[in-house]
Amino acid sequence: MSRGLFITIEGPEGAGKTTIIGMLETALRERGLKFIVTREPGGIPIAEQIREVILNKENTAMDARTEALLYAAARRQHLVEKVLPHLQEGSIVLCDRFIDSSLAYQGYARGLGIDEVYSINHFAIEGKMPDATFYFDIDPEIGLNRIGQHKGREVNRLDLEEIHFHKKVREGYHLLLNRFKDRILLIDASQSVEQVFQQSLNNLLKVLDKQ
Ligand SMILES: Nc1ncnc2c1ncn2[C@@H]1O[C@H](COP(=O)(O)OP(=O)(O)OP(=O)(O)O)[C@@H](O)[C@H]1O
Numbered sequence: 001m002s003r004g005l006f007i008t009i010e011g012p013e014g015a016g017k018t019t020i021i022g023m024l025e026t027a028l029r030e031r032g033l034k035f036i037v038t039r040e041p042g043g044i045p046i047a048e049q050i051r052e053v054i055l056n057k058e059n060t061a062m063d064a065r066t067e068a069l070l071y072a073a074a075r076r077q078h079l080v081e082k083v084l085p086h087l088q089e090g091s092i093v094l095c096d097r098f099i100d101s102s103l104a105y106q107g108y109a110r111g112l113g114i115d116e117v118y119s120i121n122h123f124a125i126e127g128k129m130p131d132a133t134f135y136f137d138i139d140p141e142i143g144l145n146r147i148g149q150h151k152g153r154e155v156n157r158l159d160l161e162e163i164h165f166h167k168k169v170r171e172g173y174h175l176l177l178n179r180f181k182d183r184i185l186l187i188d189a190s191q192s193v194e195q196v197f198q199q200s201l202n203n204l205l206k207v208l209d210k211q
């Protein structure tokens with residue numbers, strides 16, 4: 001049984017997830033709360049190696065199902081090696097992306113089917129879903145433009161997909177919002193950094209209060 005709180009942050013490219021997670025980290029530390037910040041794909045060496053394979057710009061031949069399976073494999077290892085042990089110790093786990101990314105990107109935007117991708121992920125996570133998910137909603141043209149202006153951020157294989165793909169990713173997330181109404185909370189990521197942060201922090205504190 002896990003005792004901590006599992007929070008995931010989702011959204012299209014350039015929505016501001018990394019920026020806001022960094023600010024939440026400071027706010028949680030100031031409050032003396034026990035937490036970790038991690039990301040998908042990655043967060044531990046095996047999953048970071050899988051990340052390198054999936055996101056490598058050279059791997060243009062990657063089949064969509066292979067891609068979905070690799071994300072699920074990285075998720076499995078990260079979950080058992082890092083997320084679950086920290087939850088068992090009573091930590092808050094703030095994770096940049098989780099299963100909803102697979103459902104929106106591979107399930108909907110790649111066209112593999114949300115239910116099909118959910119089923120391979122169900123095998124990987126054995127039913128362990130986040131306690132709450134904050135979805136940062138942004139027009140992909142704005143998000144990609146932000147990334148383009150972000151000096152030093154490496155452009156990966158998924159960033160290079162056409163705008164149509166990124167629009168489908170956003171549509172996919174909107175379907176998930178409807179499907180998981182009790183878990184996923186929409187945050188308008190086109191607001192200023194300060195506004196997005198305040199809204200995210202208020203929501204996080206509310207979830208913590210309900211525990
Ligand atoms: N609310 C905002 N308004 C304007 N710019 C922002 C906002 N939030 C983040 N940015 C800027 O947009 C860029 C991308 O932000 P960030 O890396 O946090 O996004 P991300 O969601 O983690 O992206 P990805 O998942 O694609 O790596 C950064 O240069 C960041 O400073």
Ligand SMILES: Cc1cn([C@H]2C[C@H](O)[C@@H](COP(=O)(O)O)O2)c(=O)[nH]c1=O
Binds near residue numbers: 071102
């Ligand atoms: C977990 C997960 C991620 N993706 C995509 C989303 C992004 O394009 C990259 C990750 O890069 P980031 O800068 O760390 O956001 O991978 C995906 O398609 N499916 C997934 O399950």
